[in-house]
Structure formats: C-alpha cells, structure tokens
Amino acid sequence: MKRYSAFAIAREALRHHTGWQRAWRSAQPKKAYDVIIVGAGGHGLATAYYLGKNHGIRNVAIIEKGWLGGGNTGRNTTIIRSNYLQDESAAIYEKARSLYETLSQDLNYNIMFSPRGVLMLAQTEHEIRGYRRTEHANRLQGVETRFISPAEVKKIVPIIELSGPRYPVLGALWQPRGGTARHDAVAWGYARACSDMGMDIIQQCEVTGISQKNGVVSGVSTTKGDIACNKLGLVVAGHSGVLADMAGFRLPIESVALQALVSEPIKPCMDVVVMANTVHGYMSQSDKGEMVIGGGADGFNNYTQRGSFHHIEETVRALIETFPMISRLKMLRQWGGIVDMTGDRSPIIGKTPLNNCFINCGWGTGGFKAIPGSGWSMAATMATGEPDSLAAGFGLERFREGRFIDESVAAGVAH
Numbered sequence: 001m002k003r004y005s006a007f008a009i010a011r012e013a014l015r016h017h018t019g020w021q022r023a024w025r026s027a028q029p030k031k032a033y034d035v036i037i038v039g040a041g042g043h044g045l046a047t048a049y050y051l052g053k054n055h056g057i058r059n060v061a062i063i064e065k066g067w068l069g070g071g072n073t074g075r076n077t078t079i080i081r082s083n084y085l086q087d088e089s090a091a092i093y094e095k096a097r098s099l100y101e102t103l104s105q106d107l108n109y110n111i112m113f114s115p116r117g118v119l120m121l122a123q124t125e126h127e128i129r130g131y132r133r134t135e136h137a138n139r140l141q142g143v144e145t146r147f148i149s150p151a152e153v154k155k156i157v158p159i160i161e162l163s164g165p166r167y168p169v170l171g172a173l174w175q176p177r178g179g180t181a182r183h184d185a186v187a188w189g190y191a192r193a194c195s196d197m198g199m200d201i202i203q204q205c206e207v208t209g210i211s212q213k214n215g216v217v218s219g220v221s222t223t224k225g226d227i228a229c230n231k232l233g234l235v236v237a238g239h240s241g242v243l244a245d246m247a248g249f250r251l252p253i254e255s256v257a258l259q260a261l262v263s264e265p266i267k268p269c270m271d272v273v274v275m276a277n278t279v280h281g282y283m284s285q286s287d288k289g290e291m292v293i294g295g296g297a298d299g300f301n302n303y304t305q306r307g308s309f310h311h312i313e314e315t316v317r318a319l320i321e322t323f324p325m326i327s328r329l330k331m332l333r334q335w336g337g338i339v340d341m342t343g344d345r346s347p348i349i350g351k352t353p354l355n356n357c358f359i360n361c362g363w364g365t366g367g368f369k370a371i372p373g374s375g376w377s378m379a380a381t382m383a384t385g386e387p388d389s390l391a392a393g394f395g396l397e398r399f400r401e402g403r404f405i406d407e408s409v410a411a412g413v414a415h
C-alpha cells in the first residue's frame with residue numbers, strides 16, 4: 001500500500017492524479033478462511049483490522065451483502081462520546097474514544113476526528129440530578145466530564161435560547177473531548193488497512209445460511225457460493241436476528257428505523273455537538289455547513305432505511321424552542337438506518353450457543369462512537385475464544401441471568 005502524505009498529494013498533483021492506487025482490492029471468495037466476518041460496517045471492519053493487527057490473524061474474509069459502510073455506519077450522525085453511567089459501558093466507550101484520537105495516524109487515513117466537545121442539556125430537575133450522578137460516575141471511571149451552568153452553556157453555544165417556555169436550559173453535562181468523525185472515512189480507512197493485510201472484502205455477497213458440524217460452525221452459504229471457516233463473527237446490526245436465526249438461536253433484539261436529516265449549508269454557527277434528551281433531538285454542524293439533526297427511533301419494528309415526513313416535523317418541532325434559528329432553515333435531505341435495540345440499551349459481544357460463532361450487535365442508536373473499542377474487544381474475544389475484559393459484561397447470558405447493564409438514560413436519545 002502506498003502511504004498517503006502531504007508529499008503524495010503534491011506528487012500526484014504534478015502528474016494529474018494518475019498514480020493513486022485503489023484503496024482496497026475487489027476480492028472474490030476463496031474456498032475457506034480462518035475467520036469470516038459477516039457485515040462490512042464499521043464494527044465488522046474494525047474487528048477484522050484488530051484481528052490482523054493485534055492477533056496476527058490475516059486469513060480473513062469480510063462478507064457484505066451491499067457495499068461496505070452502506071449500513072448504519074454510513075447513515076449515522078457521527079457523534080462520539082463516552083459519558084455513560086455504568087462502569088462496563090464507560091470502559092468500552094472510553095477505549096473507543098481514545099482510539100479515535102489517533103485513528104487517522106494508525107490507519108494512515110484521515111477520518112476527520114473532531115473533538116469539538118459534546119453538550120447534553122439538562123432541561124428538567126430530574127435531568128440535573130441524572131447528569132450530576134453521571135458526572136460523579138465518570139470521575140471515578142476516569143472519563144473527563146463536567147456539569148456546567150446555563151451561563152457556561154451560552155458561552156459555548158451562543159445561538160442557544162436558554163429560557164424556552166416549556167424546557168429552559170438548566171445546565172449541561174459537558175464532555176470536552178467528545179465530538180465527531182467522518183463516518184465513511186472510518187469504514188474506508190479500516191477497509192484499506194484490512195485489504196493491505198491481505199484480507200478479502202467481498203461486497204455484493206449476501207450470507208444466506210450458516211452450516212455447522214457437531215455443534216461447531218463450519219462455514220456460510222452465500223450468493224457467491226459456500227465458504228468454509230474455522231470461526232465466524234456476526235456483525236450485522238439490524239439484521240442480527242436474521243443471521244442468528246440461520247445459526248439456530250434467538251436474540252433479545254428489536255430492529256427499528258432511526259432517522260436523521262440535514263439542512264441546507266450555512267455559515268459556521270455552532271462548533272460543538274448539542275443533545276437535548278428531554279425533547280428528543282440533537283444537532284451539530286458538518287464541515288460543509290449543514291446542520292445535522294437527529295431525533296428518536298421509530299415507535300414500531302421495521303426494516304426500512306427511509307425517512308418519513310412526520311419525523312422531520314416532530315424532530316424540528318422539538319428543537320425549535322432551544323434553537324429558534326432553525327425555523328428559518330430549509331431541510332435538504334433525510335434518511336434512515338435499521339438499528340438493533342436491546343432491552344437494556346447495551347450491546348452484545350461474545351460467544352453464541354453455536355461453538356466458534358461469535359456475535360457483536362445491539363449497539364442500537366449509538367454504536368458509531370464505539371467502533372474502534374468494539375472491534376478491539378471483538379477481535380480479542382474471537383482470537384482467544386473467551387471475552388476480553390472489555391466484553392466480559394456484555395455477553396448474551398446477561399439476559400438469562402438478569403445482569404442488565406442499564407443505559408436507558410445515557411442512550412435515551414438517539415445518537
């Protein structure tokens with residue numbers, strides 16, 4: 001792989017950009033692999049990358065039914081934070097956030113990580129108490145957050161209206177090293193690095209069946225033929241229930257559409273991410289100038305990847321009291337992704353009832369921020385056959401044993 005650098009840009013500018021290589025090879029399936037990962041979203045690609053980088057396992061195929069990064073990874077609103085309440089969550093999300101800090105250098109691919117800061121507004125007395133509790137928990141967990149006053153909020157976000165008639169801003173939980181990254185670039189950067197390690201990324205290839213011998217996984221059936229493997233990782237977000245069914249077990253997952261929209265581009269007016277959980281809306285400004293706006297998940301199970309009119313209205317109406325300026329913006333486009341929700345709003349990482357078949361899912365409305373940490377932990381779990389310390393609490397068995405990792409507050413708004 002030719003490395004990207006300022007020198008390479010100058011060199012290519014002089015020769016009319018004729019020397020760039022393809023970022024990843026277009027691969028056709030071999031008969032067998034040591035490891036197959038189903039799903040070339042961020043979590044699947046990151047799992048493959050750390051299998052190669054941390055564990056030296058490189059005979060790996062990543063199988064994708066569409067195009068890589070075309071699922072939720074390319075559809076999210078890119079918020080990165082780690083201010084969760086429970087210790088298990090703070091550990092894996094903070095691991096991910098800290099890996100994001102240097103991911104561009106690690107992958108030699110600019111993922112445009114922007115630690116611009118994330119504000120979670122407190123707009124009821126109940127939220128003040130909740131966020132103060134999270135602030136204390138984060139301090140013990142080593143996650144840098146601070147509860148700040150309305151005046152400090154106004155200083156950070158001058159366009160905000162503090163004294164809305166229904167939900168005035170009473171303070172906020174502030175994570176200064178939270179922020180955003182370019183979602184496609186995260187998928188593309190991992191894909192390029194995986195391909196460079198000799199892994200096969202097989203796109204337009206749907207997994208249609210999972211085969212087993214004596215209770216141990218032996219391979220997958222796909223639209224491009226049967227492929228054998230020693231270990232299988234299912235990393236398919238909203239389709240996890242479908243793949244689990246093929247492997248012969250059930251998951252406590254519901255699939256629902258989550259929507260977002262962007263406005264027309266405007267001049268820079270907000271350089272942080274603001275989330276308003278009480279009214280269910282959040283907003284940031286993209287590098288192109290669009291206001292990126294997200295709301296809640298659909299109230300019913302479905303597999304659509306579209307937006308719907310009532311969601312635009314609900315989400316914009318929710319935010320207008322706090323950001324009156326958006327009433328004068330034209331909305332440019334909207335879309336949806338299929339998110340995989342667990343009852344305790346925490347992910348599932350670990351072993352499954354089928355031996356050598358592992359699962360990583362349940363990131364629901366907030367898994368973009370977790371991609372590097374999740375891939376790191378899933379790779380360790382698959383390489384050793386046992387959950388690593390980050391994944392230990394997130395096994396499927398917690399639903400049978402009643403050991404929930406309840407993040408319904410931290411994950412209460414969709415991001």
Ligand SMILES: Cc1cc2nc3c(=O)[nH]c(=O)nc-3n(C[C@H](O)[C@H](O)[C@H](O)COP(=O)(O)OP(=O)(O)OC[C@H]3O[C@@H](n4cnc5c(N)ncnc54)[C@H](O)[C@@H]3O)c2cc1C
Nearest residue numbers: 039041042043065071072073076077079207337367368369
């Ligand atoms: C509108 C929206 C906004 C969001 N905002 C945020 C945010 O701001 N911050 C945040 O942290 N998270 C956010 N999220 C959540 C985040 O996008 C997801 O949790 C994360 O991207 C999941 O990544 P993944 O790799 O698990 O799944 P995906 O990216 O969905 O990848 C799974 C892949 O599996 C493939 N697949 C499925 N079935 C098969 C099959 N049978 N064979 C082969 N391949 C298959 C799919 O085609 C897909 O490409 C948002 C999500 C949405 C929809």
